Each structure stands twice: as structure tokens, then as C-alpha cells.
Amino acid sequence: MSLPAKAAPIAIDAADLAEELARHAPDLQLDLVGAAALPADLPHGARFTRWLEDDRHGGLDYLARDPDARLDPTRANPWARTLLVFGQRYTDGWPEGDADPSATGRPEPDAPWTARVARYARGRDYHDVLLGAMKTLLGRLAGRWPGLVAYPATDTGPYLEREWAWLAGLGFLGRNTCLIHEALGSGLFLGAAPTNLVVAGLPAPGVPATEPLYHVRGRVRHAPAEAVTSRCGSCTACLDACPTGALDLARGLDAARCLSTWTIEWRGRAPDDRRGDQGGVLFGCDICQAVCPWNRRAAARAAGDDAPPPVPDAYADDPARGELSLADLIALDADGFRARFRRTPLWRAHPEGLRRNALVVAANTGRGDLVEGIAAAAASDDADTAAVARWALARLGRDEAP
Numbered sequence: 001m002s003l004p005a006k007a008a009p010i011a012i013d014a015a016d017l018a019e020e021l022a023r024h025a026p027d028l029q030l031d032l033v034g035a036a037a038l039p040a041d042l043p044h045g046a047r048f049t050r051w052l053e054d055d056r057h058g059g060l061d062y063l064a065r066d067p068d069a070r071l072d073p074t075r076a077n078p079w080a081r082t083l084l085v086f087g088q089r090y091t092d093g094w095p096e097g098d099a100d101p102s103a104t105g106r107p108e109p110d111a112p113w114t115a116r117v118a119r120y121a122r123g124r125d126y127h128d129v130l131l132g133a134m135k136t137l138l139g140r141l142a143g144r145w146p147g148l149v150a151y152p153a154t155d156t157g158p159y160l161e162r163e164w165a166w167l168a169g170l171g172f173l174g175r176n177t178c179l180i181h182e183a184l185g186s187g188l189f190l191g192a193a194p195t196n197l198v199v200a201g202l203p204a205p206g207v208p209a210t211e212p213l214y215h216v217r218g219r220v221r222h223a224p225a226e227a228v229t230s231r232c233g234s235c236t237a238c239l240d241a242c243p244t245g246a247l248d249l250a251r252g253l254d255a256a257r258c259l260s261t262w263t264i265e266w267r268g269r270a271p272d273d274r275r276g277d278q279g280g281v282l283f284g285c286d287i288c289q290a291v292c293p294w295n296r297r298a299a300a301r302a303a304g305d306d307a308p309p310p311v312p313d314a315y316a317d318d319p320a321r322g323e324l325s326l327a328d329l330i331a332l333d334a335d336g337f338r339a340r341f342r343r344t345p346l347w348r349a350h351p352e353g354l355r356r357n358a359l360v361v362a363a364n365t366g367r368g369d370l371v372e373g374i375a376a377a378a379a380s381d382d383a384d385t386a387a388v389a390r391w392a393l394a395r396l397g398r399d400e401a402p
């Protein structure tokens with residue numbers, strides 16, 4: 001096959017690439033950038049295939065659509081020679097004693113609804129922020145290496161981003177399945193870009209790097225002498241803490257049991273007898289990260305820093321959300337949803353999903369004061385909303401609408 005001229009390989013040196021990254025990554029608030037040679041056999045690729053075979057993808061059918069392409073970025077991009085992998089913090093870990101329901105699952109009836117939203121989703125959408133930073137960085141690299149071709153994506157690209165991030169030296173893979181950096185924790189978004197760079201000095205394809213090419217200053221990391229897959233040791237805190245038993249040592253995460261799937265991805269509803277497990281969690285779930293000692297250490301380290309490198313303001317809590325209450329979310333219509341949540345991660349839940357989640361939280365936190373709004377939702381045209389509202393009324397001991 002002849003390569004398109006625009007994707008002709010460009011030979012460069014890892015040290016030169018690292019130098020360019022150090023020049024440009026800081027002002028774009030990218031914390032980690034690494035590279036992995038392509039094509040490569042993924043050391044844990046079989047975990048992914050087995051995950052699909054075992055039907056642990058929880059109805060997220062897009063993941064099963066073209067598994068070979070997910071395992072090998074060169075199937076869709078035959079010209080690609082190196083995958084650049086990016087990490088950007090959205091939080092500095094989770095401190096010991098974090099009481100947000102998103103981090104504990106506990107009902108905490110008086111907590112604001114925003115504390116029930118996973119940390120990654122409290123500000124702007126990373127698909128805009130991180131992707132924008134990646135594109136800018138790649139544009140600057142193209143200034144140095146004209147002819148650079150790169151297709152950046154975060155989340156939506158058909159790449160096993162965590163596995164590639166591990167291969168590119170960004171951290172290790174935890175039993176909670178997250179990519180964990182020893183000093184930054186796992187509160188990191190990941191992104192990847194197949195490129196036509198041929199980088200001399202990288203480990204052989206499929207061999208993990210011990211360090212990324214760029215690492216944010218100000219966070220000391222004791223890199224292992226040789227790359228390890230996992231640094232969990234004998235810890236099982238995440239498996240023990242998961243309220244739905246979604247994590248399995250050997251088989252990974254069962255998406256059908258994960259609160260993150262229920263509250264973000266599913267359009268319908270979790271089974272009646274399981275909704276209690278959602279506790280005080282409204283959108284996303286951080287429990288298996290909040291209990292992780294690596295995140296607690298990351299938070300302690302950040303708190304002790306005089307000048308911590310900044311997490312992008314874009315990911316900070318959006319103050320405008322504080323004006324809304326759980327009751328408002330239960331009453332939210334499509335226009336209100338659009339006005340409030342466009343270009344934020346909550347957009348993914350659709351108005352019906354956010355309403356459903358709010359109804360479940362109201363029931364699980366014993367909010368008898370909200371029965372009027374819940375009864376109104378029980379009369380909704382949307383069958384799932386109505387069914388969940390009826391379930392909520394029953395759980396609150398109100399079988400009859402007031």
C-alpha cells in the first residue's frame with residue numbers, strides 16, 4: 001500500500017520530542033505526555049476481548065463494534081507509527097475524609113447536589129478542554145516538524161487509552177482499572193493521537209516505558225526502575241468499597257453493575273431492586289478512586305505544596321450550578337437542561353437521565369419534602385421517569401400521590 005504523501009513518516013529523536021513537549025505542554029496545562037511505538041501487540045489485549053466475551057460492557061455496544069481497531073490503532077490509520085498519549089488533571093486526588101456523596105456513596109441528605117456529581121464532571125467538558133489543548137500542542141509540533149499528521153481524540157477515539165497510557169509511561173493500572181500516576185493519582189483525563197512520527201529512543205513496540213516524555217514539574221514521582229503493570233500490592237480497598245460489587249480482581253469491571261454506567265450512560269433505568277445501591281450518588285461515581293491510597297497521598301502532597309501546578313480552572317465547580325436544587329433537577333425540562341448543561345459532561349445524561357438520577361437520590365436520601373415534585377414526575381409521559389418516580393414514592397412510604 002502506498003502511503004498518502006501527507007502521512008509520510010517523519011523520523012525524529014525522543015530527546016528532541018521531549019524538548020518540544022517541555023516547551024509547550026505547561027501553558028496548555030497538560031501534565032503528562034508520552035509516546036508508544038506502533039504497531040504493537042497490547043500486553044493486556046486479551047483482557048479486553050474476554051471482557052467483551054463475558055458481556056461485561058453493560059450494553060455499551062459501541063465498544064464491541066470493532067474490537068480489532070480498538071486493539072490496534074494502525075487498522076484505521078495504517079500510516080501511523082507512534083501514538084502520543086496525553087494526561088491532564090481534573091483534580092489533585094481525593095483527600096482522606098472526603099465526605100462528598102460522589103466519593104462515599106453515603107446518602108448525606110443535606111449535601112448539595114453538586115457534591116453528588118463525580119469530580120470530573122463539575123466544570124466544563126473535557127472533550128472541549130483537553131482536546132483543545134492536544135490540538136494546540138500538535139499544531140505547535142507541526143511547526144517544528146512540517147508534515148506531521150495526527151488524529152487526536154479523548155475518550156471517543158477507538159483506543160484503549162489506559163493501556164496505551166501505561167505503555168507510554170504515564171502510570172500503572174490499578175485494580176479499580178484506572179490509570180494511576182504515582183504522584184498525581186488517577187484524577188487524570190487521557191487522550192491519544194496516532195501520528196506519522198517515527199521516534200528513535202522509545203521502548204520496542206508493546207514494551208512499557210518507565211517515564212513519560214513530559215512530566216509536569218512540582219510533583220515528585222519515584223519512578224520504578226523497570227516498568228511494572230500495577231503497584232497495588234496487597235491492597236483491595238477499591239474492590240471492598242464498590243457499593244455494587246462491580247470490580248473483580250481477574251475480570252476487571254462489570255459495566256452493567258457500575259454506578260457510572262447507570263447514571264451517565266444508560267438511557268433506561270437500573271432494576272428496581274438495585275436502585276438503593278446508588279445511595280447519594282447523582283452522576284458518575286468516584287468511590288473506587290476516593291478510597292485509593294495513591295489518590296489520598298496525591299491529595300496530601302498537593303495540600304502541602306506552596307505552588308502546586310494548576311489544575312485547569314475549566315474543571316473547577318461551576319458556581320452557577322449552586323443555584324439549582326435537587327427539586328429543580330426533578331422538575332427539569334429539556335429547555336432548562338439545555339440552558340444549564342450544554343458543553344458540560346452532564347449533557348451526556350440527557351434531561352431524562354438527570355431527572356431519573358435525581359429521583360433516585362431523593363428516595364435514597366429520604367427527601368419526603370420533595371414528594372410533590374416526585375408525584376408530578378410520576379405523571380410524566382416518559383415511561384422510565386414515571387416508573388422511577390413511582391418507585392421513589394414507594395420508597396419514601398408514599399404509595400399514593402399527595
Ligand code: B12
Pocket residue numbers: 042044045046047048051060063118119120154155156157158159160161162163173174175176177178179180186187188189190191229230252253255258260261264265283284285286288
Ligand atoms: C467505556 C468507558 C467507561 C465504562 C467502563 C469502564 C471500564 N473500566 O471499562 C464506564 C461507564 C463504567 C466508565 C466509568 C468511568 N470512567 Co470511563 N471510559 C470508558 C472508555 C470510553 C472505554 C474504556 C474501555 O475500553 N473499557 C474496556 C476495558 C476492558 O478496558 P480498560 O478499562 O481500558 O482496561 C484495559 C487495560 O487498562 C487493562 N486493565 C484494566 N484493568 C486492569 C487492572 C490490572 C490490575 C491490570 C494489570 C490491567 C488492567 O486491560 C484492558 C485491556 O487493555 C474510556 C476511554 C477510552 N477510549 O479508553 C473511558 C475512561 C477509561 N474513563 C475514564 C473515567 C474518568 C471514568 C470514571 C472515573 C468516571 C466517573 N467518575 O464516573 C469512571 C471510572 C470507573 C472505573 N473504575 O473504571 C477515564 C479514565 C482515566 C484514568 N485515569 O484511568 C477514560 C480514559 C476517559 C478519558 N479519556 O479520560 N467508563
Ligand code: SF4
Pocket residue numbers: 176241242243244245246247253257258259260285286287288289
Ligand atoms: S465507579 Fe463506583 S460503582 Fe463503578 S466500579 Fe467504581 S466504585 Fe464501583
Ligand code: SF4
Pocket residue numbers: 174175176177231232235236237238239288291292293294
Ligand atoms: S484502592 Fe488499592 S487496589 Fe484499588 S487501585 Fe488503589 S491501590 Fe490498587
